Amino acid sequence: MLPTIPEIPLHPRAACTLLRSLSPSHLRQAQQLHSHTTISGDSLRYPLLVNHLISFYSRSGHPFLSSLVFSSALTKTHISYTSLASAFASNGLPHLSLSLFRTIHSLRLPLDDRALPIFAKACASAADARLGRCVHSLACRTGFSSNVFVGSSLVDMYAKSGHLFDARRLFDEMPVRNVVSWGGLIHGYSLSGETEMGLCLFREAVRDRDVGVNDFTLSCIVQMCGVDTLLELGAQTHALCLKTGFGSSSFVGSSLVSLYSRCGSVEDARRVFAGIGFKNLGAWNSMMVAFAVHGRTESAFWLFRLMGEAGVRPNFITFLSLLSACSHAGLVEEGKRYFAMMGDHGIEPGHQHYACMVDLLSRAGRLSEAVEFIINMPIEPPESAWGALLTGCRIHKDIKTAAFVAERLLALNSHASGLHMLLTNAYAAAGMYEEAAKARKAMRDRGVKKETGLSWIEFDSRVHTFVSGDRSHPLSGEIYQKLDELGEELERLGYVADTSVVLRDLGGEEKRRVAAHHSERLAVAFGLISFPADRPIRVMKNIRVCGDCHTVFKFMSRCTGRTIILRDNNRFHHFVGGSCSCGDYW
DNA sequence: CTAGGGTTAG
Structure with a gap:
């Protein structure tokens, strides 16, 4: 139900109350109200109404409309300045926000505990740690540094600009910390790729009853697991998400979809996606990416239609996934169609x-x-x-x-x-x-x-990494023996080694040996000897999968009856019963 | 009336 705006003149106070109750999508109603109050002159005279209009337009993602209200207002308070600075900072315009702070400063308007977090946020968003330090010292001078909001925003600022040491020091010095302060620091470790440290803090936060975790913290941890393809740990965190009631959050959900997709399980990704309560753009995109990298082209197209029906507008990531889905399937005409469609949606390629x-x-x-x-x-x-x-x-x-x-x-x-x-x-x-x-x-x-070509596989909460011809793994003996045995069996099934993939100038037998011990093959062999028979073998590789290995895995999936899932730098290959999901088009 | 953190890609 959309609230309707009465035609009769509204008291400025009533207009404020109405603006507060409007959700960000009610832009049209707000503009209607705005024009009423402009005609009556109220929106120029009453700072309260001015501020409400500024923040409504900010919430609905239109900072320039906020700016318009601000500049036409005859009476402004320091709150009007702060509100506009917030509008800029929250809508990807940190530099405008920062220049407004210079104005606030030169007009000697107060920079209080409400304004400082916005200021810190603008610095974080502009990745300007130098200015961020000024905000920090300003906060110290004005006695606001012990405020938990101010402190948390500064921790976030340092963390985002890569100054993890300063973030940690400030965090340790804060007299009061809450779930946001913890989350900000954990996010910082995640951004710097310090997974271990981030997980350590996370465990501490989970254990501490006064801190706890929320959807932000969880989504951050799940994302870390996804980036490092830590399926076991990620699945444990998923269980925790469900236990804490954040399982259907769109942020947590998007991260989970991405986690399962990155770890090779598009089915789990789909299940999580189905369970997300309100699916925002990020959620749709994460599922779209999953279908694209797993070669589920038709599902990607279907999802795109569904998304349109749900009234969610695609963005550049949506189209990138669609195009890559087309590319994986060789669908040139469809790809051209989607490429052309970007213009219709006002998206610059x-x-x-x-x-x-x-x-x-x-x-x-x-x-x-x-x-x-x-x-x-x-x-x-x-x-x-x-x-x-x-x-x-x-x-x-x-x-x-x-x-x-x-x-x-x-x-x-x-x-x-x-x-x-x-x-x-x-x-x-x-x-x-x-x-x-x-x-x-x-x-x-x-x-x-x-x-260097690397392949890795997760087993027993540990990541086992291999390079070509690697003998450093404790189970090296068994791995090579397994490959030898399988090699003979594969040849009986008709496999012929293709050594053209080995570019070095070596003799035929030597070439065969090199290809036979590529990193992906060692990792798969490790999976074969370590995993229970019904568990798919998931291997990740940093560069393109070798053509001969691709053939071998097809044969292996047939003669062992196992599912082998291999991710290379471009996409996933699912080997089942002798064939690959890429249809040899990769 | 104004306050802190994020999802999706590479």
Whole structure:
């Protein structure tokens, strides 16, 4: 039910009460009320009404309307200034907020315990720790530093700007801390990748009855588990979310969806998504991403329709996921359609969208079209776009285009290791080993290092990491033995090793040995000997999965009856009963 | 009337 605004003149106080009761989506009603009060002159004269209008427009995400009210008002109090500063700070305009603070300062208006947190927030959002320190010392001078709101906002400011040491010191000095102060510090450790420290604090907060955790803390921890693909710990945290009643929060839910998706379980992701009470944009997007990386293209399209029906407007992430879903399935026309649709939604394509389009076209073998697309891009083509083009060159053995990119790379003087490796691979795939060797040499000459291939697997709350030919694992003996046994069985089933994936100049037998001991194979073998028979083997890899390993896993899933889920730098591969979910299109 | 933290991508 939408509240209707009466046509009769409203007393300013009544207008304030009404504004307070409006939800952020009632923009139209607020504007109607605003125009009434402008005609009567009330909104110019009554600071109370001015302030209410400023904060309503801020809440509904329209800081410039707040600013309009502010500048037309004849009477302003320090609260009007603070409210507008808050509108800017909460709507991604920290610099406007900060300049307003300079005005407040020069007008000698009070900077109290309400204004300081906004000030700190603006510094955090602008990642300006230097100015943040000034806020801190101002808070100390004015005696507000012991205020829990002021303190928490400063902890957050230091944490966000990467000054974890200062965040911790301030946190330790705070006389009173609450769930927000704890959450801010935990978030800081999460941002700096200090998972252990973050988890430590989290456990302490859970144990402390006076502190406790809330949806913010939980979503933060789940996110950490997701980033580190810690499925076991993440699932335990999920249980805690349910126990504490935060299981259906959209923030916690989005993080959980992302956790399960990153850990390879799109089914669990879907279950969590279904249970989210009010699904906000983040929730829809996290599910969209999950469908995209798992190659559930139809589900992604379906979700997009559902989202529209729910009245949620897609943003650039939504479209990025849709485009990558199209790319994984080779659906060029659909991809073009979604790309064009962005304009209808008023979304400017970013460099990622352009790169995704190049990826879509070139994987599908439309390399000349991809080149044309790159050349006509309204922005400087990002490195990822060149990379996508090279991937297409490798798949479709297109030497001409590869040479074209090589020239551009030279001009760009790129040091991205990935690009050089892609070029090498593109030549090697077409059997041009001399060109491949040259590309490798060019890469070495520029001091570009190849990224080491790593594969990891979680077992018993520990992450086991492998590199190619690794013998450092305690179960190394068993792992290699398992691979030998399986190798023989696979050959009986018709598997023939494809050593073209090994680019080094080695003898045939030697090449076979190298490919057979790639990091992903060691990790999968470890899973095979350690996991119970019904548990899927989930392996993560930082670079692209090797073609021969991909074939091997298909055979392995058939002869062992196990499900193998492998995530590489681009997507997930689900190997079941002899085939892969990517349909060998990757 | 004005106050602190976030989800989704890379």
